[in-house]
Amino acid sequence: MPDFDQGKAYVPQEEVFFDDGREVELLHFVYGKADIDQIRGNPSKVLQAIDDFGRTKKYLMNVGEDKGKIVCNLISEVKPQTMVELGGYIGYSCILFGDAVRKAGGKRYYSLERNPEFGAVISSLVDLAGLGDVVKVEIGSSDASIKRLHDAGQLKHIDLMFLDHYKPAYKTDLKLAEELKLVTPGSVLAADNVIKPGNPPYLEYVRASVEQKRKWLEQPNGDGTNPDERVGQKHINQYARRGESTALNASPGNPNLVYDSKLNHSFEPTGDPPKGLEEANNMLDGNSSFLAHAAQDVALIVLSFAFLPLDTFIVCFCYVLTYAYPLQAIQQRRHVRSTSTPYFEPRTILITGVGMTKGLAIARLFYAAGHNVIGADFEPMLLPTSSGRVSRALKSFHKLSKPDGSREKAARYTNELLNLIRQEKVDIWVSCSGVASAVEDGMAKEMIETVTNCKCVQYDVSTTKKLHEKHSFMDHTKSLGLPIPETHTVTSKAAALQVLDDASGKGIQYVMKYIGTDDSVRGDMTLLPRSTPAQTKAHISRFQISEERPWILQQYIRGPEYCTHALVVRGEVKAFVACPSAELLMHYEALPSNSALSMSMLRFTQEFAAAGGSSFTGHLSFDFLVETHEAEKALRDPNANVHLYPIECNPRAHTAVCLFGNTLEMVDAYLTILEPKQALSSSPSNTSLTPNGLAAAPVFPRTPQKYYWIAHDLGEFVIGPVLSLISSLYSSSKGGPDAGKVLECFATFADHVLNRHEGMFEVWDPLPAWWLYHVYWPTQFLMALLFQRKWSRVNVSTCKMFMC
Numbered sequence: 001m002p003d004f005d006q007g008k009a010y011v012p013q014e015e016v017f018f019d020d021g022r023e024v025e026l027l028h029f030v031y032g033k034a035d036i037d038q039i040r041g042n043p044s045k046v047l048q049a050i051d052d053f054g055r056t057k058k059y060l061m062n063v064g065e066d067k068g069k070i071v072c073n074l075i076s077e078v079k080p081q082t083m084v085e086l087g088g089y090i091g092y093s094c095i096l097f098g099d100a101v102r103k104a105g106g107k108r109y110y111s112l113e114r115n116p117e118f119g120a121v122i123s124s125l126v127d128l129a130g131l132g133d134v135v136k137v138e139i140g141s142s143d144a145s146i147k148r149l150h151d152a153g154q155l156k157h158i159d160l161m162f163l164d165h166y167k168p169a170y171k172t173d174l175k176l177a178e179e180l181k182l183v184t185p186g187s188v189l190a191a192d193n194v195i196k197p198g199n200p201p202y203l204e205y206v207r208a209s210v211e212q213k214r215k216w217l218e219q220p221n222g223d224g225t226n227p228d229e230r231v232g233q234k235h236i237n238q239y240a241r242r243g244e245s246t247a248l249n250a251s252p253g254n255p256n257l258v259y260d261s262k263l264n265h266s267f268e269p270t271g272d273p274p275k276g277l278e279e280a281n282n283m284l285d286g287n288s289s290f291l292a293h294a295a296q297d298v299a300l301i302v303l304s305f306a307f308l309p310l311d312t313f314i315v316c317f318c319y320v321l322t323y324a325y326p327l328q329a330i331q332q333r334r335h336v337r338s339t340s341t342p343y344f345e346p347r348t349i350l351i352t353g354v355g356m357t358k359g360l361a362i363a364r365l366f367y368a369a370g371h372n373v374i375g376a377d378f379e380p381m382l383l384p385t386s387s388g389r390v391s392r393a394l395k396s397f398h399k400l401s402k403p404d405g406s407r408e409k410a411a412r413y414t415n416e417l418l419n420l421i422r423q424e425k426v427d428i429w430v431s432c433s434g435v436a437s438a439v440e441d442g443m444a445k446e447m448i449e450t451v452t453n454c455k456c457v458q459y460d461v462s463t464t465k466k467l468h469e470k471h472s473f474m475d476h477t478k479s480l481g482l483p484i485p486e487t488h489t490v491t492s493k494a495a496a497l498q499v500l501d502d503a504s505g506k507g508i509q510y511v512m513k514y515i516g517t518d519d520s521v522r523g524d525m526t527l528l529p530r531s532t533p534a535q536t537k538a539h540i541s542r543f544q545i546s547e548e549r550p551w552i553l554q555q556y557i558r559g560p561e562y563c564t565h566a567l568v569v570r571g572e573v574k575a576f577v578a579c580p581s582a583e584l585l586m587h588y589e590a591l592p593s594n595s596a597l598s599m600s601m602l603r604f605t606q607e608f609a610a611a612g613g614s615s616f617t618g619h620l621s622f623d624f625l626v627e628t629h630e631a632e633k634a635l636r637d638p639n640a641n642v643h644l645y646p647i648e649c650n651p652r653a654h655t656a657v658c659l660f661g662n663t664l665e666m667v668d669a670y671l672t673i674l675e676p677k678q679a680l681s682s683s684p685s686n687t688s689l690t691p692n693g694l695a696a697a698p699v700f701p702r703t704p705q706k707y708y709w710i711a712h713d714l715g716e717f718v719i720g721p722v723l724s725l726i727s728s729l730y731s732s733s734k735g736g737p738d739a740g741k742v743l744e745c746f747a748t749f750a751d752h753v754l755n756r757h758e759g760m761f762e763v764w765d766p767l768p769a770w771w772l773y774h775v776y777w778p779t780q781f782l783m784a785l786l787f788q789r790k791w792s793r794v795n796v797s798t799c800k801m802f803m804c
Ligand SMILES: C[S@@+](CC[C@H](N)C(=O)[O-])C[C@H]1O[C@@H](n2cnc3c(N)ncnc32)[C@H](O)[C@@H]1O
Pocket: 061, 062, 063, 064, 085, 086, 087, 088, 089, 090, 091, 092, 093, 094, 112, 113, 114, 115, 118, 140, 141, 142, 143, 164, 165, 166, 169, 239
């Protein structure tokens, strides 16, 4: 976000900052301007005159230039025929956006304003700007105006709605517009002040699932007409100074609508940043000083020490408890290994990557099922940091040397694995390593299966490469006749600009993704082309694009994202789970296995895997995008075949595998790899079929639980908000969260601790979590400090530090 130009700042907000005569004063100011004749018919000049008043005379509660730009960009993107604003005040947003709508080919801009005096000011300034043909000012309470315009047949659909009025009415007016079918799939909402001062009920509503919204409707008095107190008493009473009623519309809305929501940070016209921005500023990046990074590292190490006594007590308590009452996993293991279970044949399983949640989760499953588990992972020299090494689930732990892309290191890695497999007489190697050794794992698999009887849950080198690289994965998926988003590989800036130029007429938007792995360019979701060719060119010029550093331009799909994890054995999907996803989500929850979305993703995975044939064995995870209307269709019709867009494939285990936590059938799914190969048939591989000719159902998580990682949530819901609160108390800016907000975050944290499963922690195996938070991460922070490394984010579950 660019810096705020202080020269343009409005004067500070006073105790009483509207409805004190300043609105009429503004009219005198504007109409008294020496160049009033040039202002007439010119929306920009009218806005300039209003800004002059805000900068030199009195504060005005306008959306302002900076936030206004965000909505103007949205208008040129959405090109609304009809736009509605809730809350017009003196007409600043109305003139700015009304003009943008007209320029984008739109027909009508409704400004809904409750206060008749303000409405008169809007009308006067709209006329002055020459926007009377597009703008219509409706005076009255927004809900009454929406209903009136709808009933009169004047308002048939809202393409874009700007919410900037009475905070408690954001949600209730949206629901009314949903009920009247004015807001439908495809409608876009832009809501101001949802970060500062904040609007929890509105955000909660637009982010809620259909199930959640239906549940709310079932609750008696769940949705009354009283303002939701979470917006704060100050805002509930803000516009009640003339004794207006605060009662709200109680429409049930349309719970089937699913919104794709995105927060935008920008400046108030006074130059105050919103709270969210300050929070973002608490996160360090490459531009932050090394001192700041060092302070962060030290603080995190101290934090780990602070929790050491409590966590050590918990670990000891767990051991005593497990000794006294052997828990399910231990009982299960004892049972299958006892002489009363004579047919049990324990196998030896090697699992690499046991320092990460995913590797450890699989190791624990095999342990509970009675098998001998050998764990292995990378560790720096002389530092026993891998949390898997202390797991009760492991018979032994082995340290591996990390490949670095060179042939020597790859050969050394393969040799170490081979020796380990021979020494421990391993039956199955389950590769759970991360992306850093993806290709080396493929090489090791080829060697291991050639010279030993060990079976590997890992693809060969060419398959791994094909699936790992975005462009070859897309080409392959397309060759299978499966859907993909429009994707172009580009090896020069000129080629990228050409694709974007060609696209400008088609209405398609793209995001630019680097084909390889480079954390510093991850996560840029700027939609291209931008509003003007010059902006697009400026954006593209920031990237290094060449034959050696190819990128893809991938069609942007508006809608929710999902990720899946599957175990595939000889082209057959043996275990499967799908869940909603987001970058660094760190909260996992499985979709119901019989839901239309999960079934559609499973069918895609099955078709994809079957096409791989009998040598296609490994973990397979996809990221899918689903257009909003398709996601809604899936929620309405459980048998719907949902149109999916795969955007990425990871030929390795996904952290979502932890959702199989207590699903021991998963172990049987792995063991099918030891079954003798059936006679080879061509297509569709050797997929075992049920009597009705369908592929056998894979294993799904037995009792789906929600997962979280306590250290991540401690940062997100406790430390972050507290730091923001403290920094706002000591700085002149008014952007910080209030105490109520911080308490809300604490409540979320408490809810997660009480109702979710910690990804690394098991009562019967508590030490790995302790090791992760008190050995692994403090060591990483210490190394960052000693080697003066800067990092921007960490992923607690995959033990990844994103350097900057
Ligand atoms: C923050 S101001 C709007 C600023 C304006 N959008 C701009 O950026 O220029 C909020 C306005 O909403 C109006 N308002 C409050 N409650 C309302 C309601 N229920 N219906 C319509 N307008 C309302 C207030 O009178 C006030 O003028």
